Amino acid sequence: MKQQLLVDMDGVLADVYCQLAKFEFEHLGITRTKEQLEESLELDAFTHGHEYVRTKGFFRTAPVMEGSQEGLKYLNEKYKVLIVSSATEFPDSLSEKLYWLNEHFPFITWEQMIFCGKKEPVMGDIMLDDHFKNLDFFKGEKTVLFTQPHNIRQDSGRHIRANGWVDVIRIL
Amino acid sequence: MKQQLLVDMDGVLADVYCQLAKFEFEHLGITRTKEQLEESLELDAFTHGHEYVRTKGFFRTAPVMEGSQEGLKYLNEKYKVLIVSSATEFPDSLSEKLYWLNEHFPFITWEQMIFCGKKEPVMGDIMLDDHFKNLDFFKGEKTVLFTQPHNIRQDSGRHIRANGWVDVIRIL
Numbered sequence: 001m002k003q004q005l006l007v008d009m010d011g012v013l014a015d016v017y018c019q020l021a022k023f024e025f026e027h028l029g030i031t032r033t034k035e036q037l038e039e040s041l042e043l044d045a046f047t048h049g050h051e052y053v054r055t056k057g058f059f060r061t062a063p064v065m066e067g068s069q070e071g072l073k074y075l076n077e078k079y080k081v082l083i084v085s086s087a088t089e090f091p092d093s094l095s096e097k098l099y100w101l102n103e104h105f106p107f108i109t110w111e112q113m114i115f116c117g118k119k120e121p122v123m124g125d126i127m128l129d130d131h132f133k134n135l136d137f138f139k140g141e142k143t144v145l146f147t148q149p150h151n152i153r154q155d156s157g158r159h160i161r162a163n164g165w166v167d168v169i170r171i172l
Numbered sequence: 173m174k175q176q177l178l179v180d181m182d183g184v185l186a187d188v189y190c191q192l193a194k195f196e197f198e199h200l201g202i203t204r205t206k207e208q209l210e211e212s213l214e215l216d217a218f219t220h221g222h223e224y225v226r227t228k229g230f231f232r233t234a235p236v237m238e239g240s241q242e243g244l245k246y247l248n249e250k251y252k253v254l255i256v257s258s259a260t261e262f263p264d265s266l267s268e269k270l271y272w273l274n275e276h277f278p279f280i281t282w283e284q285m286i287f288c289g290k291k292e293p294v295m296g297d298i299m300l301d302d303h304f305k306n307l308d309f310f311k312g313e314k315t316v317l318f319t320q321p322h323n324i325r326q327d328s329g330r331h332i333r334a335n336g337w338v339d340v341i342r343i344l
Contacts (some may be wrong), residue, residue, distance in 0.1 A: 004293065053269065082293060088282040091274070094266035102263075110260040110289045117283035121254060123293045 068167030239337030255272035
């Protein structure tokens, strides 16, 4: 029987940093250095980050993470994939995220989507995520930390670190 | 430690039959008998049911189930409540359902909401739902079947039947 694999959206399938940087450049005309981005969580790394994610269209027009389309297609054949996204904090993001998945990952069906506040109650065997707050509380057997600026300086601990989608495929 | 209670939305908190009947009356000018409603699942009981639920505003303007506001408030103090709603089949329903919860159940926080395709991967101790397709696959210890026309003629099986919210409070 196939194992259940929980895949995160923001910072794994959707390139949230790229979208935040785009919003900030259009708004303030500035560009952050790599070092600046590595100092804090994604929304705190941008002066108006918490405002940008509440803007209509933010999630609907987010760029796709490099390699994620081919990568997820491969994983979707090998595992029982569930897309699990923290979304209920931002009411408009919910429908936007669903339409975004339909556009960029058409092989993912509505039965495979979960939009939640906290991921702790969602069961699975493997979790692929960029946040310790999700990976640390996962009760399954394997956890993969997807490298993003906010976690790059941290020790991956008991999680396996994946530096991009090529690495994800190698690990999973 | 408080037990985790999963509470369904449609047919438990939201009176979907009432909303479908309202849409049909406005559309076709007809009213169904109780017996007609008991013959099939909610969407099939109305000629254009599958169309109505895809109409913008259907979930946002759904009537609140009688007694559910006081009832859920009570349960929310006694248990760790999670609202778990099958929603991803209807993309626009997601944000509508979240705003609807904020309006009618303001004590439920975004951390307590899960919008999914299938409920099977969601863990909990107790489930309150009107559908056997959810209750039958629940791995927790107690399951409560909320009476709705589509399940009224069926044997509740291993689930405890609740005829309305007064009954829910008596059971839980």
